[in-house]
Amino acid sequence: MLELIFAVLLIAAFATLFIKSGRIAAIISLIASAMPLIAVMDWANDFGIKAFSFGVENSMDFSIAGITMHLSITSFAWFFAVMVFSLLPPIFLFSYSFFEKNNGFFPFMLFLITAVFGILLASDFLTLFFFWELMAASSFILVYISRDKKAIMSYLAFSVLSAVLILVGIALLYSQSGTLIFSDIVLNADKVTVSAIILMVAGFAVKSALMPLHAWAPFVYSKADEPFVAFLSGGLSKVGYYGMFFMLFALPGAKILHQYFNSGVATYLLAVIGAISAFIGTLLAFMEDDLRKLLAYSSIAQLGYIAVGFGIGSSLAMAGALFQAFNHAFFKSVLFLAAGAVAYRTGKWKISELGGVGYKMPFTFMAALFAIFALAAIPITSGFAAKWLLYEAAVSNKYIFITPIMLIAGVGAFLYSFRILYGVFLGENRHDDIKEAPLPMIAGMFLLVLPLIIFLIFPGYMLDMMHSALVDAGIGTISHTNYVIRTGTASYNTLAVVIGMMVVMIPAFLIYVLRKQKKVDFKDNFLAGEPYEFYGYISMHAANNFYKPIEDVIMPYLRKGAISFYTALYNAMGRVSDASRKIYTGLSQDYTIYIIIFFFIIVGWLIW
Amino acid sequence: MVTPVLMIAIPLLAAFLMPLIKKAHRYFTFSILLLNAILSVLLFAKVYNDGAIYETIAGFSPPVGIYLAVDNLSALLALIINLFATINFVTSKKDFKFSMLYLLGVTGATGIVLTGDIFNMFVFFEITAVASYALVASKKDEKAVEGSIKYMILGSVGSSFMLIGIAIIYSQLKSLNLYDIAARISSMDPKMMWLSFSFLLTGIGVEAELFPLNGWVPDAYEGASSNIASFLSFGPSKASIYAIARLLIIFSMSRTYELALYVGIATLLIGEVAAFMQKNEKRMLAYSSIGQMGLILIAFSLIKDTSYAIPAAFFIIVSHASAKSSLFLISGKKGFGGITSKYVGLAGVLSLIGMPPMAGFWGKWYLLMGIADEKMWAVAAVIIFSAVIEAIYFARYLHKNLGEGESEDLGYSIPAAVMVSVSIVMGILPLIYNMAGGVLNA
Amino acid sequence: MMWPEYITVAALISIGLYGVMAKKNLMKIFIALSLMETGVNLLLITIGYIPGGTAPIENGNFAKYVDPLPQALVLTAIVIGLSVTALALTLLIWYHSKTGTLEYRRGMRW
């Protein structure tokens, strides 16, 4: 069965490579992408969750070039697999309408899925790295389709950086333990192992866009095709975190780091990096005018929280981190898809050029609205439960630096949420001639919203899902019922919040919303009945330079960021390159001198 | 009935018959190359099954006789050279002289790989080198001629050095047979041994594009027409780097391996760094080739210590031969211009930077595993650095070629696609094979 | 030892190398290359030479053979050198007809 799934994915990938029509390719991809999801659902039985069963075996060995690749599912990989593969059918459903022509999105997306499936199933380092690279390659081609220079260059450079960091890490571990199979590896707290763990965590962090290694994200997220970006931000970043989770808790690297440094300084550093990611990502997000860049920085910020959870490493924090990962997978996919739907209808990306889309595309707006609530962690969404767990974890460990930064980043999320709401969906109605997005797009987005609603009322289900992952990783779970989470010091009852909210909302809803009234043209609001032409064309849309006052204060401090650092590095490297090429003077006389010098040097070196 | 001699003799004879077959020379040459490729497949199969072949020519026994020695790696290299030569020749549109030179070049490269005699190696070097000079110049414009002249000057200096090295060895051991030399190398006067090694390394290093002996590389690649640049990158350079590997095995001393490692690192760094900002596409690919040769040399320098070195070198050679040759084939015009070129470019670049399912992935994997065996972390750092540099300039290369530009020439891009698919096949063939088996079992 | 021969070899090779390194005119460079090849060929012959030895023709006097192999090698090397020189001159003619000079115009570098 497992071979069958790989075979179906690959055959579908090759088939779609030659299909011109985006519609047919989308249907094929949709069916193919359901295969791993079925397998994942099937494996739920293994991890304490009752589900239907097809009898998909959960481990398998391939032999390649004299090396055996071991595949088997583990509880933590399963948890990540659930979140990653649930995203795919809705995304392909969305793509059915998004792509008129198959521009290469479908085949490489399917290769990407194959790769991700392989990464999550890998139980030795060769398999892990092989599929990791396959993922990097296929996602690079998906970026390449976007034709944007910065996106292509930064993505390839950082993909390769991540790959070689991981490869060197694997090599270091291999040199220490002499095996590549996860279950056989025994780690000691020595220098080589510790550097291997750090290198590999850094390598995985590239994919999860953690702060100093995030420089590719704004470019790629803002230029590649939206369905792919939805998966990149929702799914692939989680694969990076799966790698980190695996290194730190399954292997278990965190303990080794702790032993080696005699304190939790290394993991604390990870948490600090995550918190700074969240903080700076948020600040950059709300000052961004490009909708997709805004979402990119918001992704960086939201993903930072997961790193904080991993860094703290207590059961609370891990539950929060995994919960946050799950939520982020869904709400960010919805947001990117909604951005795609908006662009599909309007062709615009700049927030200052959009406006009033929500009046014409109410269902898209509904989906996006709910995703934004989850993003901002409004307590009526599952987004809050995740962040609550993280805050609790941070404050109960008395992290006086991380906690306020995380909290203020959480507040900052409201700022960019409003920017999306006001700038794109509400405000001045500039798009009288657009229609609602096509049905498959809406269906795709609502399918992705569904889990957010389920886990809003029953966060306990989510904690059940991650239960075996956390137990297997030796972290331990927290006490909870279906709707109450308890920590040592506090508890959070979603039912109380939701019922309380309903009790207040329903009467107000009845009083204020269910009335028969005349709808006012929104233009009357700010033109006071004057004809529109009276002012000539004045944009009443205040979304341009929206946070200007605060931007003026903050920006000077953020000007020297990671991206400008990398640009400077690139330029410096360019100068070195230009200088070193001067060796090739174009004169055979000089080259002969080099030969003589080389000869005498090696003679000297060898004889003396 | 497959003997390695045929693989040298047939194209050599065919080359000299060429003036007689002026009209159908392209079909003739192509069929000869195809025959050679088939022979090399059979040869590889034989060597793979029965072990290495040692064959003497002209009846003398070693150490005096001419001697061919074929092991797994050399059979593979012969296969690659002949296979790519066949594919590459499809793009040739020149007259019979070109075909003749081309056949000579292939003969020489094959001979370098298969021979077991150091002076024969020199002769084959000269054959392939003289053919390559002429081939580079065959474009007949100023750049081609200038590149060819530089190549020729440095090549001649290099061959003189090589001959001096051979003379020193012969004066000491009275033997030219590689295995004989290898067996008795320790009986040489150490100073003479080091001297001869230095001469040989310098001499072969010129052809093998090692820093700082590679001054001709960018100019010759830039001047040459696309298919000749492609030929240079899978033919002479690969054969020469293999010759250096043999040289290292013969002078099997830790100092020589160490030296090779340092030279490899220097070559890798200089090549990649120089390519980083190079705007001229062919020059960039040439510098990148230099870097890759350094990588191969690093892999070879680990031969003594780790069993990962040979597969690493092999996969990098395959990856580089197929990817760089195909990139050269589609280079030389504005933009990829078509879907075939675009995917060839992508696959080539992905193979070079070592991503699966290309051969380059396995090269990178085995190389790093070998380095792990040796715990040479500084080398690992250099490889990280150069990989990132390489990724950046190849990304820029890919982006630059995205523009519409001229439409692609399928006569070039389809052979390029076939070449690059060799890299893919080498990377994934076992995988498909196993998965098909798995499906059947289920 | 045969110092005069070796000194001649060293001198020829050095002069050749000097010419390749220092001369601007491509023709002179190729002349220097030929000189260098001559030096190398002389080296090969010197290696095989035994003072007082005869030509390696079978006449029963085995001990006084000059080593025949180097001479065979030199023959090959001379042929190769010849072909290289011929090609070089062809290229020079082409170069001159394209550029009107026999020096590098330094268009190709870096």
Added chain:
Amino acid sequence: MVVEKIAVIALYTTIAMFVGILFMGVGRKIVARVHNRVGPPVYQGFIDIAKLLTKKTNISHGWIYDLALLFSMTGIMLTILFLPIGGVKLLSMEGDAFLVLYLLAIPALGFALGAGASGNPNAAIGVMRALVMMLSYELPFVITLIALMIYYDTSSIAQIVEMQHAKWAIMIPPFVLAAAVADMALQGMLMEAPFDIPTAPHEIASGPMAEFGGKHLGALMIYKAGTIVAYTTLFVDLFLGGGVVMHDGSVLAYLANFAVWFILIFLVFTLSLLINTSFPRFRIEQAFKFYWKYEALLAFISLIWVYLMVIS
């Protein structure tokens, strides 16, 4: 049991609203006196709200616009439910300070929706200012909150209140500093001068509320009343022991605690009003700098102080 609880909750929220509306009137009176005016009667708030709620609105700006009201009412009501009032824990065992922080942000997002849907640029600017203000004052406030959490080793407000039975937080040296910081944050939360930037009536026509009228405005006034109670109660709960003076659970204790709570929030509110009357309005970036530079620094000093106290 459940019915009792619901009855208590309903009672307390109603009382809280009345208190809030009363405070609005009192506030106007106090401000007027400071300005040396007579001012409206203290029950003016009730009159205004009654009048507005009886008005009929004939026009609609669409359902998104109405969400503003739903969200603001919901947010503030829930906040009150999750805060202990005079030691009475309504729902505050079911959530903690983080929940309260986020619940307090719901109205802001609601306003964002409403302002956006109304299409009025002034409203958008007002919301922008409100959100920036939120970002500004939350930093120092959150830091003081964390100081409290670390000191009492809990994040539940109810437990923080309980643990202050012996000694109010404000009597502990570092929390004097923290309370001063939190009071300035409170000034921002209540949108009183010098931080009345978001509504700024003369500048941007009351900002987010620009388009609201009739029943909507009435509901907003109730919301405003709710915010006064909620924020002052939060401050009292955190630093002044929630106004709890008797712990025996008798009826008398209930009454006494309630009375003390009432007095304390009145004092806090009055203090805020006095600051309000004596300062002109900051610009938004000045407010931001004020909170993030000086306030945050002071708050952080108190946090480190507390941290050192706890770990030693």
